[in-house]
Amino acid sequence: MESARQIRMAAAWPWISTLPRLALAAVWLVAGGLKAGDLAASARAVNAYQLMSYDAAEVVGAVQPFLEIALGLLLLIGLATRLTAVISAALMVIFIAGISWAWSQGLRIDCGCFSSGGELGAGESTAYGVDILRDVAFVALSGLLVWRPRSRFSLDGFLLGER
Amino acid sequence: MSKGRERAAKARQIVADQKAAERRRTVTLWTSVAVVLMLFAAGLIGWTTLRGQDDGKVTVPSAAVDDGTAFAVGAGPVTVDVYEDFMCPACGSFEETTGGVLKQLATAGKITLRFHPVAILDKFSHGTAYSTRAAAASAAAGQEGKFTEFHDVLYANRPAENTAGLTDAKMIELAASVGLTSETFTTAVNGGTYKTWATQATEKFSKKGFNGTPTIAVNGEQLNGPDNSVPSTALVTETIDKAAG
Incomplete structure (x- = not known):
C-alpha cells in the first residue's frame, strides 16, 4: 500500500518538474537568441576553441544557435520532455568538455555561452571555473527532468490525457 | 457472487x-x-x-595588398602583419607602445608593415557596427593613399567598448584633420562602399586561424607574448632583428 506521503509526492512531482523545464527553456532561448543574430561572430566563437577548421566552425556556429532555440521551444511546450532533457544534458556536457579543453590549453577566450564569445582582450580575465559550474548546474536541472519528466502545462501531459 | x-x-x-x-x-x-x-x-x-x-557585391580597394586585405607601409625585407579592430582596447595600447617603432622601421626600409583592419567587435557598439564602419572607412582612406594617417587618428580617438563609437560624420571630420578631404573618401564612407570588404577581410582573418586582436605576425609567423598575451615592443623588435638575420 502506498503511504499518504508517497501519494502526496506523486502529486507534487509534476509541479516541481515544471520549474527546471521552464528554466532550461529560458536558458536555451536566451543562449540561442543571442547568437542567431550574428552567425559570423558565432563562427568565430567556435573557432576560438581551436578544435576544428574554420570551415567546420562556421557550420557549427551557424547550426548551434538554431538548435538551441529549437530545444528551448520544445522544452517550453513540453514535448518529449525526457528526450529533450537528455539532449540538453548531452549538449551541456559537450560545452563543459569544450571549456575544460580551452582551460587546459591556456586559451584566453570568452566561452561564448551567452554571447558570441571569441578571444578576450588584454585586460579581461577568463571565467572558466564559473562557466563550468553554471553548466554543471544546468546538467543537474536536465538530470532532474530526465528522472521526473512529467510536468504541468506540458504538451506531453495533454497528449497523455492528464489534467 | x-x-x-x-x-x-x-x-x-x-x-x-x-x-x-x-x-x-x-x-x-x-x-x-x-x-x-x-x-x-x-x-x-x-x-x-x-x-x-551573400556578402553582396564586394568592392576590394585596389590599393590593398595580401589578397586585398591589407595596406602596406614601407617595403623592407621583413614582413610584419598587424591585424587590428578599431574598437579594440588592446590594439589601442599596442599602437601606443609599439605602433611608433613599427612605423619607424617601415620608414627606415627594414620592414614591410602591413595593416589588416578587421571587424570582430561590432557587438560592442550599440548596434552601429563601429568596427565594420571604421575598417571600411580605413579602406577608403587607404585607397586615397592616407591609410596610416587615418589609422593613427582613429586610434588617437578610439571609442571605448560598449559605446556607439564614432559616427561616420566624425570619422570624416577626423580624416579632414589629417589632410584627407577628397570627395571619393567622403562618398565611400557615407555610402559604406567597403563594408562588405571589411566583412570578407575579417572572414579571411578567421580562416587563417586567428581569433583575437591585435594579432601580430612576423614573416607569416604569429607572435605572442608569454601566456598568449600581446607581444611587448622588445619582443617584436627582437623577432624582427632575428628574421632580418
Whole structure:
C-alpha cells in the first residue's frame, strides 16, 4: 500500500518538474537568441576553441544557435520532455568538455555561452571555473527532468490525457 | 457472487493499465520522432542561413595588398602583419607602445608593415557596427593613399567598448584633420562602399586561424607574448632583428 506521503509526492512531482523545464527553456532561448543574430561572430566563437577548421566552425556556429532555440521551444511546450532533457544534458556536457579543453590549453577566450564569445582582450580575465559550474548546474536541472519528466502545462501531459 | 465481481473489477483494472501503458508508449514514440525531426529542421535552418549569406557585391580597394586585405607601409625585407579592430582596447595600447617603432622601421626600409583592419567587435557598439564602419572607412582612406594617417587618428580617438563609437560624420571630420578631404573618401564612407570588404577581410582573418586582436605576425609567423598575451615592443623588435638575420 502506498503511504499518504508517497501519494502526496506523486502529486507534487509534476509541479516541481515544471520549474527546471521552464528554466532550461529560458536558458536555451536566451543562449540561442543571442547568437542567431550574428552567425559570423558565432563562427568565430567556435573557432576560438581551436578544435576544428574554420570551415567546420562556421557550420557549427551557424547550426548551434538554431538548435538551441529549437530545444528551448520544445522544452517550453513540453514535448518529449525526457528526450529533450537528455539532449540538453548531452549538449551541456559537450560545452563543459569544450571549456575544460580551452582551460587546459591556456586559451584566453570568452566561452561564448551567452554571447558570441571569441578571444578576450588584454585586460579581461577568463571565467572558466564559473562557466563550468553554471553548466554543471544546468546538467543537474536536465538530470532532474530526465528522472521526473512529467510536468504541468506540458504538451506531453495533454497528449497523455492528464489534467 | 461478490468474489466474481471482484475478479471482474481486477481484470478491468489490468486492461485499463495496459491500455494506459500502450498509450504512453505510442505518445513517447511519436513525440520523440517529432522532436528529432524538429531539431533536424532547426539545424537545417542554420545551415541554409549560412549558405544563403551573400556578402553582396564586394568592392576590394585596389590599393590593398595580401589578397586585398591589407595596406602596406614601407617595403623592407621583413614582413610584419598587424591585424587590428578599431574598437579594440588592446590594439589601442599596442599602437601606443609599439605602433611608433613599427612605423619607424617601415620608414627606415627594414620592414614591410602591413595593416589588416578587421571587424570582430561590432557587438560592442550599440548596434552601429563601429568596427565594420571604421575598417571600411580605413579602406577608403587607404585607397586615397592616407591609410596610416587615418589609422593613427582613429586610434588617437578610439571609442571605448560598449559605446556607439564614432559616427561616420566624425570619422570624416577626423580624416579632414589629417589632410584627407577628397570627395571619393567622403562618398565611400557615407555610402559604406567597403563594408562588405571589411566583412570578407575579417572572414579571411578567421580562416587563417586567428581569433583575437591585435594579432601580430612576423614573416607569416604569429607572435605572442608569454601566456598568449600581446607581444611587448622588445619582443617584436627582437623577432624582427632575428628574421632580418
